[in-house]
Amino acid sequence: MVGPLWGFFQLVRSSGHIPLSIDQYFFFVHALHAEAFRTVSTKADLLALMKIFWLNEPGFEPQFNALFNRFFDDKVLWKILPDQKTENEAGDDGHDHGQQEKTSGPEAPAPDPSANDDLKKDPGKKADHTQDARSEIELILKDSTAGEGKEAPFKRELAHAFALSDKSIMPFDARKFAQRLRRKVETAEQVSSDRINAPEMVRQFVELGFIEEIIYELEDASYSNIVLFSDRFGSMLAYEYLDMQFRDSLRNIPHCTFEHYAFYNLPVSSEDRRGFLFTPADAKGGEISSDRHPWTRNTWFFILSDAGGHSGTVNRQRIIRTNQFWTFLTGISEFVYWINPIPAAYLNDCTAKRLQMKIPMITPEMANLNQLVKEARTVR
């Protein structure tokens, strides 16, 4: 049963949801051969055991279950020994270990040499299946070239889940994203200036009776580490919860200067040089400003907007302005990310679809956000 397991292991790895290392596969196989797991005889048992070894995040459980069910329904014959019952009608007595080698195609699992070695060393092993409780089940890869060839092609899981402003179906945990980001974002600390901090020295003198050393004023050498631009208007009102999740988790990153702006992602007759109306998200009025903390090449910019994805129309002026805005930000830093809550597959020909030709947009899912941080690691 090693071949199909290896195939499924590879499938889980390649799905990108769960990081798996090769030793996790070997530990699982090790456990399967232990006396304790002789009772594994149903799909439910196998799934439960696999989860112990290969799943380490409850959020990925639905994807894991879906992958398992599809793989073991589509690709694997489930043989129960010694009655030789098959759960799948497509199976017949002609299936044996040799069929593993016949399977082809990109999804074909690598045959496990140790399985065949065992058979070579002990030709009587197959006959022993009936006496060995461990061998009550046998998994065999379906022969995709046999029969009428009507086996349904294996479908990959949808790469996205639609995000609504409902906590119960949030496809990601913004807090965990912020934790990952924390490892990447550089933060600066305060540095001493050349100005003497007289009040502090007086305070020290009063407390201690003497002055230990000269105390200088501290200078704020920090820059804006993270800037979040949230489109808060029109259809984006529905994503306010998403915006709040991002805001709350990003601003909780220690030693990190965080700025949050609401912006109106439509050209307005404002005097703003980029043609957008910006306001600090938590204050009234005011335009975008980088006076408080400079934006540097180390600043991370996140834009949360559907970019007109809900409108279903193409607004040429908006495309031009948005491109200007994007160019402005990417001119400052290379860490500029557009998070669009609407998956690309759901977009018709609209402003957002056209903008995506130039501006990469990601949907807010854990896998995408993790990938974002991972790729950013390779930038420098």
Place this chain on the structure above:
Amino acid sequence: MKYKLLEPGGGHDLEVKGREVNRYTYTYHFSGQGLVTAPIAGRKRKISTYIIKKQLIDAVNAAIVTGRPLLLKGAPGSGKTKLAEAVASYFYHDEAYKYYFEWHVKSRSRARDGGYVFDHVGRMRDATISDYDKKAGKRAADPANYITLGALGYALQTRTAPGYKPILLIDEIDKGDIDFPNDLLLELDEMRFKVNEMDNTYIEAHKDKKSNEQIRPLVFITSNDERELPPAFLRRCLYYYIPEFEEPLLRRIAVSKMKEFYQDHKKKAPAGLDKEKDNPLDPFVRKFMDLKDTATGSKPPSTSEMLDWLKLITFEIIHKGRRLEDLVDDGDIQRITLKLNA
């Protein structure tokens, strides 16, 4: 090497009965004896009854077979922490605490603390007074005198009977610093750590005399998911999420706990608690399920809070003569024990 595993009872679950266990003192000698444990006369600790579900039994057995730590997640009050103690009680009975060690992680915990703590201040003091106190001077010359092993150190150094493993609980690992889990990788992988203050000194897991195989402690790690754990750490662990309990299991838990509460008060438990149908605790469990879904509070009440509720109800029955039927609907008791809004 063949290790002793958890064996499910007649059903699919395993009920580990509550019992009183001995407490021990631990002393480690770097030369010769190794870890010496001695029971503390008159000091006992109560371990509560614990019902382990079939899937969780598999997870624990998988951890025993593969020697990997078992990472437990689940809602607060779902029994993550108590599992390790229950497993120790299952294997070692009243000697559970001789082979079971707890490491409660705090925000300031360092990975090294689990292995050992070095009393630098004590050594410096002894060295300072060595001119006047020869004993102190002699003591200061040997750094081993200032080392106290932590839970991980004890777990590695404890000798068990063949086929048994020491048990270590690393509780609430997500409370530690962001780098805490990564700092534990080597220790968990190789089951050893270096004592920096002593030359070439490692504390490592014992080996079986016959097979020369390393006896890796059975490690339980709990997390409340407050913090994401790094992938390098996760891939070294097996994983189990303790799900919410269904009504039949909740009833079994309630029944066994109620018997335990009566036992604690040295009273006889009411008749009918073992009945499958018309169990006197049925209304209690149904009410709890209902409140869990509908009531509002700081969080949905967990199994742990249900047991607090049951404990108070049992107290009211025993000492005030009230009836279970009335107590189940007592809103004040519900609000206090289940932490519900008024």
